[in-house]
Amino acid sequence: MSRWTRGYHRISHYWRDNNFVHLTEQIQIVIAKILSILMIIIILVALWDLMIYLAQILFTEPVGFLTNTLFKIFGLFLNILISMEILENITAYMKKHTVQVELVIVTSLVAVARKIIIFDLEKYSDFALLGLAVAIFALSISYWIVRTLNSDPRG
Known part of the structure; x- marks a missing residue:
């Protein structure tokens, strides 16, 4: 059998529907793992x-510094929480191989809430x-719908 024929058979093997779907799933898993590692690096x-910002503020600012920097500190905290929510979305995807809509909505709610908290x-x-309020309302209704549909009717 020639080299071209073997190459053709090898390529045609991966283009069959079941094999191709399996290959794309494997690629998605690799991408999700890389994203998880990158998100962990971002969180750290x-x-x-x-920690550096808080240390600088604590040692250089006069008494009553929180009135000036509290919103920035809250924003930094919430950035980390949002990053952790995104990491949770990625790991939930790796476990179940589906996007967890409820987690995505909760992450979005936290992100919009962060924007409202630090709103100037x-x-x-x-x-x-007003746009942020509409976004919160729409996300809240979406969360309620998804939560109601996912809840166990037996209680």
Whole structure:
């Protein structure tokens, strides 16, 4: 059998539907693992940045510094929490091989809540705040619908 024929048979083997689906699933798993590792690195770097920032603030700012920097500290904390939620989404995908819609909605709620917590009324218009309120409302309704559909009717 010639080299071309063997190559053709090898390639045609992977193009069969079952084999191709299996190959794409394996690629998705590798990508999810790489994303998990990168997200862990991001979380650790963000945590380090938060610790450095807090140390600098504690040792250099005068008494009453929290009034000026509290929203920035909250934003940094929530960034780490959102990153952890994204990591949880990735690991849930690796476990069940499906996107967990409930987790995605909760992550989105945390992200929009972060935006509201650090919202600067002097910097943005009232319409921006209204847009965030509509987003929270829509995500809350979505979460309620998904939660109701996923709940066990037996209680």
